[in-house]
Each structure stands twice: as structure tokens, then as C-alpha cells.
Amino acid sequence: MRYRVPHNPRIEHEVKHRARLARYAGLVILWLIVLLMAFVAERKIPDQHLPWKPLSVVDPVGLATRVKAARAGADPKLCRGIMTRAGVTYAEVPDRTEGEFCQLRDAVQLQAGLAKFEPADAPLVCKEALALTIWERQVVQPAADELLGQGVSSLVHYGSYACRRMYGLQEGPVSEHATADAIDVAGFRLADGSVIGVASDWTDPGPRGQFLRRVRDGACKVFLTTLSPDYNAEHRDHFHLDMSGWTKCS
Template sequence: MRCHISLIFLSTLILTGASLPKTGPLPSDKPPTETQAEAPIPAPEKKPETPAKTDEEKKREPSADGGQGNEAPTPDPKPADGKDTGKPDDKASDGKKSDAAGDEKDKPADEKAEEPPITYPPVENENPVEYAKCVSDLKALGAVFTEAKRIDDGKGCGIDKPLDVTSVLPDVKLAPKGLIRCEAALALARWTKEAVQPAADVAFAKGTTVKTLNQASTYICRLRNNATTGKISEHAHGNAVDIASFTLSDGKTIEIQPRDEDGTMTGAFQRAITASACLYFKTVLDPGSDAAHETHLHLDVIERRNEYRYCR
């Protein structure tokens, strides 16, 4: 009987459109007990409520941007005058600069910029016509010399057609003998004949002549004033000679030294031959020019525009 009633009940539910629950046990064919019928349907489980946060806790709670909740962000440091320059921290910037400099310094040698090699001009060739005329004029003055082999010492040093000069005039020696270009040897011979000998005859006893030009330097491969940097010396081209003293026919030696205030005839002789040298040489440096020339006269025939002379 009970089974029949249950079937009728299910048929009624189906006809009226009722649906079975999606989950849960199927209806039992046994009637519920009194305890099950009276038991209340359990309420859905509730999570314990979180107690409300105090204002202090809200302030300490981290915000989405990583700062502190409602706390004002820490202001950027400002300079002493209170103005915000908006510039990055100097120390941090200096650190980056120093790091960059350190990186450049620590680069291997092969990665550093290489300095371009120094180029030197080749030894200048003599003009054949001018050279032949110079040699002819030098011989006519009675100079004693031999033609030497071409000199090329590299670094721009050398003489195309050097002369090994023993005497600039028949009775005036060059001691010691020296290698020099013909142009410089000819200027030295003419100066000695036309200026030095007449000055000696006037300054000293009548008939006194210069017998020897004592030279301190002719050809030598070096820079000016023996410096480690700078321009190459005219001595390295065979264009220059340094005269340290003169030996007179009476055996007396006149040394080159500072004589601007020397009121003797020796002082007058040195000043006279120094001034006259500017008529024969393009450069004349005496003890008054600088400390490097206090003991000699520097004479050279460097090429300059319009026959310009530098004498001091």
C-alpha cells in the first residue's frame, strides 16, 4: 500500500513539472523518523567575521603602490635652501661617471685608441745646379773640404750631399772638422772673410787675424736645444754650426759668453761679429737670446720667406 502511494506521488510530481534535486540522496521509500522530521535544516556555514581595523592599523597597512596606506609618502631630499631642483643625487651621478672612467681605464691596451705614428719628412735632395755653383764658390774662397756620402739617419735627419769641412779659408781652420751642407759652409766662409777678420784687425793689435773657428756642433740628429719634444733642429739638416770660440794669430782665445755689458774691445769684437752674422745667416742666436746659447753662437741657413732673418 505504501509503495503504491509513493508511485502515485512521484507520478504527480512529474506531471506537474517538478524536477528532482540536482544533489542529495534520492527520496527513501521509508518514512522519516520523528527525529529526522523535526531536525532543522542546517544554515550555511559562515566564516568568522574579521574584527574591524582601527585607524592606526589602517595607517600601517601596505598600499597597492608599496607605500603605507594613508601615510604621506616620504618627501625627496631637498637642498639647504628648500628648493627642489629635481636633479638626481650628485653622489649617485658622480659614481656613474667614475665607473665609466674606470671602465675606460681598465680596457685592454689593444682596445684603447692608438696614437697615429709620427711621420718625418724625407731628406731633401739638393738642386744639382745650385749645389754645383755652391761648391765652385766655396773652392774659390780657398776652403778645404771633401764631398761625403749621403746621410739618412731617419726621423728626418740627414744631408743629401754633405761636405766634410776642414778649413773655411786657406788660413782659417774649422776645429774639429765638421759635416755640413754646402750652403751653410759657404755662409760661414764669407762671414769669416768679410766680417770676422776685419773686426779682429780693428779690435786687437794691428795685423791680428783669426786662425781657428772652434765649433761645438755641426751635423747632429736631434731636436732643437736637445729637447725631448718639439721641432727638429737645423743641425739635423746640416744647416747649422755652433761657434764656441775663436783662436787668434797671437795664440789668444776669445770665448763666446754674455758680453752685452762688456766695455772692452773683446766685448765690442763679439757684439760686432754677432751683428754682422745676420747678413750671412738666416738665424743668429747669441748668449743674450736664452740660457741654451750662453756659451756659443748658433748660426743657420734655414729657409724663410722673403729672406726673413731672426737675430738676437
Template structure:
């Protein structure tokens, strides 16, 4: 046994070194990425799985509601407004909601068609408006137009307003903007007044009157000036050429209650 162990040891010692090592798997070809130098402090990251991973995130959720829907009055507010118009003696009737197939933002959730703004003072255009717009028009007529007409020679009585249709889905006019914004008419927030009827037979059309020096100029100036107490936008003669023949009145909401009176 001793001689067999010694003989085995002698045979192992005489084998080449390569034969004494454990067999190794064949090496794979070198990958250039494995041998590329890494800058000091750099952190290796896995490549993006999809080329769209770097794209801007997509909007999530449903689209915002149209503007006309956001202006919809609560039941209590709408009822209170209609009650105020009734007490003032306005003539009006509710009509079905108004929308526009070509512009989702245009429309009125709870429109009223106004035929008479106060007793004995009809509106020629029978405009379709939001109730708040009609109420502003009624208060302006009662508190400012009627008293102003009474100060004219022979104290004529105001017997009507020449108005446009009220609701109209269109862009603003006369602003000169490269990218025009929607008009407040498209939400029922605006009314155009083209003239005033008096019982003495002499209507007062809205027109440029700078320096005329007559009672009609005084009345028109009073009407245009006082309108901004009831409306947040007043445009008329002197604002721009597009408003030389009418007063544009609207109740657009602005930050801080700011008003545009021109």
C-alpha cells in the same frame, strides 16, 4: 542556345561578390617602417651599406719625402757652391749621404766635411754641412770676422774657429716649446761657433760679456751682429741660457725672408 546563355547569366548573378573577384596573393605582415610618418619635405634615403662609410677619408698615395731629400741641391747649384768654396780657399771633401735610422727627416743629401773655412783658418770640429751653410760661414769669416779682428789692439790675425760638428739629428734646445721642433743641425743647415782663435795667443771664447767694456766684448758683439747678414738665424749670449757659450748660426728658410737675430 539562348536559354543556355540566360541560365548561365542567372547563375553568375546569384554568386557571392567574393566569388566574382580575381584571387589575390596573401598579404605580408605590416612593416612598422612602412607605416612610419614622413615629415613634410623630407627625402628618404637608403641606409648606409657599411658603418665605415661615415669615417674620415683615408690618405691616398705615398708619404711625403723626408725633409733632407727636399733640401737636395740640383747638380748645377751644388757645383756652383763647391766652386765658390774652392775659389775662397776653403778645405773640404765630399762625404757619403747622411741619414738617421731613428728619424727619417734627418740627413744631408750632398754633405761636405769642412776642415778649413778660408786659407789659414781651420775649423776645430771639422763639421759636416750642406754646401750652402759652409759658403755662408766662409763669406761671414772673410767679410766680417777678419776685418773685425784686425781692428783689435795690435791688429791680431784670425787663425781659427772653434766649432761643433755641424750635423746632429736632435730637437731644438732653449726654446721652451712644449712640442720641440727638429733642429736645423739635423739637415746640415746649422753650425755652432764656440770661440775665435787669434795669432796673438788670446782666443776669444763666446760667453756672456754684457758690460765688460773690453775689446773682446766689442769683437763678440760685432761677430754676433754681422752674422745675421749671412745666416737667417743667429742665437747666442743674450738669447737664452742654452746659447750662452756659443753662437748658433743656421740658414733655415722662412716666409718672406724673415730672419731671427738674437
């Protein structure tokens, strides 16, 4: 004959009651730990590493910079406000649609407050302009000063807005350039007038190549997509930087 545990409603009720109390106590302890960690983070961890802190162009690039830049860029008013507070001036670019899939929406033309563009015309959606501003201020200029002993006066580029599909093919995915969500940076003109080019200096073992690799690595912490000569032959002569593509650093 199998042994049966005696049925005792009072004991069963007490066991269930204590189990509920244990669960509640566990939840309270968990929340206390979370609050304590948040309190410590607020006091000890720099703002650039905390995703709930406001984005500022003056903050160094941190673990949360890319997330905060993407989030701020989704709000046109907030995006422009951050750039304005950083001393960046810009002109609004009128909205327009071109062809089946090309359009400019929420685009600006950066005018002053960072290195010039060569050529000057480079319309960018606000989130791309914001990321470019952070990258130029917190990555490009410090790297140039440390490795090359001078600042960057111009960003040499192959274009931002272009009505085309990826790689200029007749079929396939639409390029981020078709909505001005990207820019292709080909080189950097220094204060003395010399140019460091991605095509000519990427493999340089000296300061010029070190500078290019440092700014590429820094771009990966700001932009959603950063493609360089390490990615494929199509990017042998420029950095593709965008804030609307798939997350990739190469």
C-alpha cells in the same frame, strides 16, 4: 625732370681712346724709369748690394749678400764653384740618413782656405759652408784685425751635425743641426793662441766684447738665423748660425 647727358658715341669713343693712350704712356714711362734706375744701379751701386749680381766671397757684406748666399747655396754646383774660386778646399761628405728625421745631403767638410775648426770635424751643407766662408772672410777677420790687432786662426765650435730636436728635447721641432744646416760657434782662437769665448767675453766692455758683438751683427747680414746670448739663456755660450731656419737676428 632729371637732366640727362646727351649720348654721343663719337665723343665716348674718343674719351676711351685717350684713356687707353694715357695708360700706355704711363706704362712706358714707368718702364723707362725702371730701366734708368737699373742702369744707374749697375754703374753706381756696388755688387754686394744688388741681388741680380753674382755672389763673390771677395765682395764685402752688403744688403743683398744674405739673399744671394741662400740662392747660390740652393745650387750644389754653383755653391761649390764659388768656394773653389775663393781658394777654399773641402771634402765631400757621403750622404746618409739617421733615425726618423736626421740626414746629411749635399754636405762638405771644409779643409783649408779659412780659419781651422776646433774640433776639426764639422760637416756642413754647402749653403752653410758658403755663408760661413763669407762671414769668416768679410766679418770675422777684419773685426779681429781692427779691434784685436791680430787674426783668427781657429773657430771653436760645439758642433754642426747632431741628430736631435731643438734644445735636445724629446718632442718638438727638429733642430737645423739634424741636417747639418747650422753650426754653434763658441769662441775664436787668435793668432797668439789666446781664445775669445762667447761665454766669458760677451759682457766685456773692451775690445773682446766689442769684437764678439761686431761679428754677431755681421753674421745677421749673412746667415738667415743668428742667435747669441741676447736671444735666451740656452745661447749664453755660443752663436747659433744657420741658413735654413727662420729669419732672425738676436
